[in-house]
Amino acid sequence: MRQLSMTVLIAGGSSGLRACALALALTLPSLVRGANAPELPLHADRASTLDLAVTGLLAGAEPGVTRYVRWADVARLPQAKLQLTGEFGPGEQEVTVVFLSDLWAALPVLPDADTLLATCTDGYAGVYPTTFIRDYRPFLILEINGQGPGNWPPPGLRFNPGPYVISVAASVVPAVAELVDAGHKRPWGVTTLNFAPAERAFGALYRGPWSAPAELVSQGREIWIHSCTSCHRGPEDTFGGTKGDRPFAALAALARYAPDYFRRYVTNPKGMVPTAKMEAHPHYTTAQLDALVAFVSLGAPP
Numbered sequence: 001m002r003q004l005s006m007t008v009l010i011a012g013g014s015s016g017l018r019a020c021a022l023a024l025a026l027t028l029p030s031l032v033r034g035a036n037a038p039e040l041p042l043h044a045d046r047a048s049t050l051d052l053a054v055t056g057l058l059a060g061a062e063p064g065v066t067r068y069v070r071w072a073d074v075a076r077l078p079q080a081k082l083q084l085t086g087e088f089g090p091g092e093q094e095v096t097v098v099f100l101s102d103l104w105a106a107l108p109v110l111p112d113a114d115t116l117l118a119t120c121t122d123g124y125a126g127v128y129p130t131t132f133i134r135d136y137r138p139f140l141i142l143e144i145n146g147q148g149p150g151n152w153p154p155p156g157l158r159f160n161p162g163p164y165v166i167s168v169a170a171s172v173v174p175a176v177a178e179l180v181d182a183g184h185k186r187p188w189g190v191t192t193l194n195f196a197p198a199e200r201a202f203g204a205l206y207r208g209p210w211s212a213p214a215e216l217v218s219q220g221r222e223i224w225i226h227s228c229t230s231c232h233r234g235p236e237d238t239f240g241g242t243k244g245d246r247p248f249a250a251l252a253a254l255a256r257y258a259p260d261y262f263r264r265y266v267t268n269p270k271g272m273v274p275t276a277k278m279e280a281h282p283h284y285t286t287a288q289l290d291a292l293v294a295f296v297s298l299g300a301p302p
């Protein structure tokens, strides 16, 4: 698939030519589908709430344009059945999944994209760099106990996790058990996948006050990207979810001027403010909280 993107880029020296070739690819996927061609037809319009929206660096789509993949087309990719425990309520559930690596390979993702950013119906977000996709093999859940999202939520669940859920499992890759924030790699209600360069999504976290190399700061940045980004946007145009409705500068001011409060809030928000909606992070070590404070506080107004 990478090869197709490359071919397209080389062949389409003028963007007009490229757009033309890809318009053809969009309307007549069966005609142009060769050994290296994307398997998933992209549609300009949404036909169902179960369509998967894809955006970002996709051949044939201008920046900012969203295309739609039909659930049934995603379901034609190689599937696996996994037994998960407690993923959707108590007990075991058998889920039918497609690995993100296969989904990525079946889409016309351009070579500069190295991060998959998932966004959800409720403003939650998940971040999957290609290295993470390779090492931890996250997957998209298409069915729970043989039922597709049209029949969700499954019995016992009040909240509909559809249209898509992304998850990771230690039964697939044992190292998942050692992830600090595996919970943040399991978003529900996923609607949109954005194929982005990390430089565009997170570049601001390496510039300005964050440009000086410092071990503690870079550890804090890792935690920020793989955890806090689920609900909070970073400085400037940094990618992040929108559930945490506080501006980054407000979080940074707390980290800088009230670090004890910041630490206790991150660990157990409800213990500080009973009405808090933020999820708790009781598993963070003192060293991890030190790193977060070091990283976030650099964004404080002087």
Ligand code: HEC
Residues within 6 Å of the ligand: 224, 227, 228, 229, 230, 231, 232, 243, 244, 245, 246, 251, 254, 262, 265, 266, 269, 275, 276, 277, 278, 279, 281, 292, 296
């Ligand atoms: C599930 C979503 C979610 C995640 C994940 C999350 N937050 Fe929050 N955060 C919120 C929300 C929502 C608020 C607004 C206050 C509230 O309802 O808790 C908030 C508020 C805050 C505040 C301000 C508290 C105050 O008194 O104003 C800080 C500091 C903060 N978050 C830090 C973090 C850090 C650091 C992380 C990563 C370790 C993080 N948050 C992860 C949702 C989240």
